[in-house]
Amino acid sequence: MENTEKPRWRLVKTDNPPFWVKPLIPVLALIGTFILTSVLILLADANPFDAYYYFLFAPLENKVSLLEILVKSTPLMITGVAVTYAFATGYYNIGAEGQLYAGAIAATGIGMAMHGIPAIVALPLMIIGGFVAGMVWALIPALLKVKLAVDEVVTTLLMNSIMAYIVSAILNGPWRDPNSGWPQSPDIAPTAVFFKLIPRSRLNFGFVLAIVLILILWIVMTRTSFGLKMRAVGLGKPAAKFAGIKVNRTILTAALISGGIAGIAGVAEVAGIHFHLIGEISPGYGYTGVIIATLGSLNAFGVGLAALFFGLVETGAQTLSRALGVPVYLGEVTQATMLLVALGMLLLQRYKLRRM
Amino acid sequence: MYIVEMQKVTKIFGELVANDHVDFQLRKGEIHALLGENGAGKTTLMRILYGLYQQTTGDIFINGEKVTINSPKDAIRKGVGMVTQHFALVPPMTVAENVVLGYTDSFVLDQAAIEKKVGEAADQFSLDINPKSIVRHLSVGQRQRVEILKALYRNAKVLILDEPTAVLVPQEVDSLFETLNRLRKDGLSVIFISHKLDEVTKITDRVTVLRDGKSIGTVDTVNVTQKQLAAMMVGRDTFGVTRQTEINPDNKKILEVEGLCALDDKGLPALKNLKLSIRSGEILGIAGVGGNGQKELAEILSGVKSPTSGVIKINDKNLVGKDPSEFSKMGMGRIPEDRHEGVVGDLTVYENLALEHLDEYSKNGFLDKQAIRKNAEELIKNFQIKAKPSDKIRTLSGGNMQKVLLARVLSRQPEVVIAPQPTRGLDVGATEYVRQQLLEQRSRGAAVMLISEDLDEILSISDRIVVIYEGEIVGTINAQDATPEKLGLMMSGALREET
Numbered sequence: 001m002e003n004t005e006k007p008r009w010r011l012v013k014t015d016n017p018p019f020w021v022k023p024l025i026p027v028l029a030l031i032g033t034f035i036l037t038s039v040l041i042l043l044a045d046a047n048p049f050d051a052y053y054y055f056l057f058a059p060l061e062n063k064v065s066l067l068e069i070l071v072k073s074t075p076l077m078i079t080g081v082a083v084t085y086a087f088a089t090g091y092y093n094i095g096a097e098g099q100l101y102a103g104a105i106a107a108t109g110i111g112m113a114m115h116g117i118p119a120i121v122a123l124p125l126m127i128i129g130g131f132v133a134g135m136v137w138a139l140i141p142a143l144l145k146v147k148l149a150v151d152e153v154v155t156t157l158l159m160n161s162i163m164a165y166i167v168s169a170i171l172n173g174p175w176r177d178p179n180s181g182w183p184q185s186p187d188i189a190p191t192a193v194f195f196k197l198i199p200r201s202r203l204n205f206g207f208v209l210a211i212v213l214i215l216i217l218w219i220v221m222t223r224t225s226f227g228l229k230m231r232a233v234g235l236g237k238p239a240a241k242f243a244g245i246k247v248n249r250t251i252l253t254a255a256l257i258s259g260g261i262a263g264i265a266g267v268a269e270v271a272g273i274h275f276h277l278i279g280e281i282s283p284g285y286g287y288t289g290v291i292i293a294t295l296g297s298l299n300a301f302g303v304g305l306a307a308l309f310f311g312l313v314e315t316g317a318q319t320l321s322r323a324l325g326v327p328v329y330l331g332e333v334t335q336a337t338m339l340l341v342a343l344g345m346l347l348l349q350r351y352k353l354r355r356m
Numbered sequence: 357m358y359i360v361e362m363q364k365v366t367k368i369f370g371e372l373v374a375n376d377h378v379d380f381q382l383r384k385g386e387i388h389a390l391l392g393e394n395g396a397g398k399t400t401l402m403r404i405l406y407g408l409y410q411q412t413t414g415d416i417f418i419n420g421e422k423v424t425i426n427s428p429k430d431a432i433r434k435g436v437g438m439v440t441q442h443f444a445l446v447p448p449m450t451v452a453e454n455v456v457l458g459y460t461d462s463f464v465l466d467q468a469a470i471e472k473k474v475g476e477a478a479d480q481f482s483l484d485i486n487p488k489s490i491v492r493h494l495s496v497g498q499r500q501r502v503e504i505l506k507a508l509y510r511n512a513k514v515l516i517l518d519e520p521t522a523v524l525v526p527q528e529v530d531s532l533f534e535t536l537n538r539l540r541k542d543g544l545s546v547i548f549i550s551h552k553l554d555e556v557t558k559i560t561d562r563v564t565v566l567r568d569g570k571s572i573g574t575v576d577t578v579n580v581t582q583k584q585l586a587a588m589m590v591g592r593d594t595f596g597v598t599r600q601t602e603i604n605p606d607n608k609k610i611l612e613v614e615g616l617c618a619l620d621d622k623g624l625p626a627l628k629n630l631k632l633s634i635r636s637g638e639i640l641g642i643a644g645v646g647g648n649g650q651k652e653l654a655e656i657l658s659g660v661k662s663p664t665s666g667v668i669k670i671n672d673k674n675l676v677g678k679d680p681s682e683f684s685k686m687g688m689g690r691i692p693e694d695r696h697e698g699v700v701g702d703l704t705v706y707e708n709l710a711l712e713h714l715d716e717y718s719k720n721g722f723l724d725k726q727a728i729r730k731n732a733e734e735l736i737k738n739f740q741i742k743a744k745p746s747d748k749i750r751t752l753s754g755g756n757m758q759k760v761l762l763a764r765v766l767s768r769q770p771e772v773v774i775a776p777q778p779t780r781g782l783d784v785g786a787t788e789y790v791r792q793q794l795l796e797q798r799s800r801g802a803a804v805m806l807i808s809e810d811l812d813e814i815l816s817i818s819d820r821i822v823v824i825y826e827g828e829i830v831g832t833i834n835a836q837d838a839t840p841e842k843l844g845l846m847m848s849g850a851l852r853e854e855t
Contacts, residue, residue, distance in 0.1 A: 225717070
């Protein structure tokens with residue numbers, strides 16, 4: 001008898017990770033990120049512990065920056081929800097960015113026409129308009145996927161570039177505000193502006209909208225037969241098909257809902273923050289939505305928490321930059337590092353170490 | 357001295373013993389068949405020889421020298437080449453590039469030089485291939501020739517062919533056999549894995565039969581008949597199951613299939629003009645070696661695959677063109693062939709149990725969680741499923757997973773039950789349970805189709821047996837008249853019997 005292989009440590013796949021693994025992931029991810037980014041912080045001549053204090057704790061200590069966290073997390077919650085519908089169904093919609101702008105264009109168009117029309121009419125119109133616009137923009141890649149099996153990752157991503165040029169064309173052409181030196185549209189009607197939740201802050205109705213969308217996501221996914229169909233299709237297409245679920249129809253519907261909700265994120269930014277259309281309405285909220293949905297494990301409350309955390313990190317990056325004079329980009333580096341570490345952890349939790 | 361000798365080779369995967377103290381000897385210049393049913397351990401044994409697996413225990417000798425083979429690279433160095441069922445070729449590259457791939461000594465690739473070299477090798481072995489052809493443009497038979505050339509180019513003295521004819525049309529089979537005969541004259545030793553008796557008797561010098569991971573024996577091909585080989589391959593007495601009561605011939609035909617034709621995933625004909633019917637209270641066994649159209653038949657009858665032509669009727673209502681949910685509404689009880697593709701592993705037991713009839717378990721689009729849970733608890737109790745309703749399906753054992761699938765289907769009292777390979781991979785207890793359930797469906801008056809590669813299973817519970825070979829029905833026998841030998845012959849295409 002001859003054993004051809006010496007025992008050594010191997011990663012073995014396990015179906016049942018122990019219950020304590022999951023809560024440990026964010027903690028470990030944070031520690032891992034801290035270690036990795038400390039090098040950069042040291043290079044920027046700052047103390048990593050100080051930096052992380054300003055980054056993660058200082059913004060929680062005063063009301064102004066607390067509200068700012070909520071403001072910053074609003075669009076992230078909405079795009080996170082949007083992406084979750086698609087990803088849960090196994091449709092990898094990377095086009096929330098373009099769909100967001102589609103919604104923003106619709107909101108601006110409707111908003112500019114709302115002079116003299118009460119808010120009770122104007123706001124629903126804008127929200128519905130933004131939803132439909134996002135849906136329309138999501139329709140082409142979704143049809144290509146369902147009818148011709150064209151990879152949606154490529155098509156939804158490319159639709160983002162197309163949208164960027166459409167926005168630019170609109171702002172330099174028909175909607176260019178003659179009173180401004182910049183390519184931006186005229187302001188929307190005052191009645192079309194989302195009302196403030198707290199006076200003299202930027203926190204507005206958009207945040208309420210985001211929370212409502214999260215609650216709806218939770219109800220749809222856990223309580224409705226459509227939610228179960230989406231999850232079945234996303235987790236096991238052959239089994240879903242076998243059980244008689246109309247796989248393509250489910251994917252198409254999820255893709256359209258996803259696009260529509262991303263459109264609402266655009267509405268919230270126009271009506272709540274900018275009041276007109278500019279080319280830089282979103283610094284990549286659509287893409288961050290993918291990160292939020294993934295980090296939130298496609299769970300409604302996970303998405304909410306991940307978005308709040310990203311809002312904190314973004315606010316913290318500014319606090320940090322002011323306090324220690326380090327580049328604000330450290331915030332972005334940290335976000336990206338944290339994502340990679342967290343994804344690595346999510347992957348590794350399915351394995352155990354064994355000597356064999 | 358043998359060119360290859362394997363002594364007491366055992367391979368264990370988890371709890372499955374794939375090879376159990378197998379002895380195997382290969383002479384120089386012979387074509388040696390490794391014969392056995394699916395799952396007998398033929399491919400595993402050869403994968404060990406080719407370094408794809410390592411044996412748990414046992415020794416391998418090449419030219420009398422004890423060797424350790426850790427990888428295909430080791431095997432090739434020792435003169436062993438293998439052509440697997442799935443070719444390892446790069447379609448956009450030329451034949452020459454594919455042949456030298458991973459076997460070049462210089463950094464710079466001189467296209468003309470390798471084409472010349474590969475061309476010479478092809479001539480030397482009389483393999484008709486143009487080294488400049490792009491592999492993508494070649495037929496399956498030609499690709500197989502490229503694979504053989506690839507092995508010979510690497511100086512293989514022993515060539516393992518894993519079911520080489522499975523993918524070929526008859527003419528290509530003839531040409532392959534000519535090639536093998538020539539190579540044998542040149543002194544090459546060939547191991548020919550197969551379960552087709554006619555081919556084995558036609559081309560090989562000796563045959564080693566494997567059954568359930570054990571070697572049954574090695575015989576000279578000239579000294580045996582196909583019948584004897586079939587007996588060695590299946591080699592069991594019929595089970596002592598007492599036949600159930602005869603079915604009443606007046607019972608209504610519930611399922612009728614006529615003129616059914618279908619293509620497989622590669623676009624080749626998988627079912628050819630199939631005609632069969634099942635009466636109420638009858639179990640029809642579909643016997644056959646895997647890959648002869650059973651998978652396609654099950655998929656079509658489940659509504660997940662469309663036939664190219666033909667009629668499927670339940671109680672005279674045609675089902676062709678309907679979707680899976682209409683199939684089940686019209687009384688087709690569908691058990692999936694691949695358990696893992698029939699359940700959503702990351703959903704819970706109660707969700708999976710409701711999945712096929714969601715419209716019944718929801719009101720205005722909202723799930724009726726109470727009804728779903730109640731249904732799950734009842735089925736878990738009635739079908740003795742060892743699980744909690746909220747367990748994720750993927751944490752269940754194979755037997756319990758199968759019980760979930762049975763429960764989902766049988767609790768609906770379908771008129772027809774399609775059970776493809778329902779006990780594959782299950783332990784003895786679960787297997788008994790599944791067979792018992794099928795018998796109960798029979799006494800309830802359902803028409804049951806049992807598709808199985810396990811002859812014991814077919815023989816012990818079927819009323820009538822249909823044998824399928826290369827997508828055609830080659831015989832229909834009443835279970836009383838069936839013997840394993842007769843079925844074995846029919847399954848290997850050596851005997852046809854129309855009744």
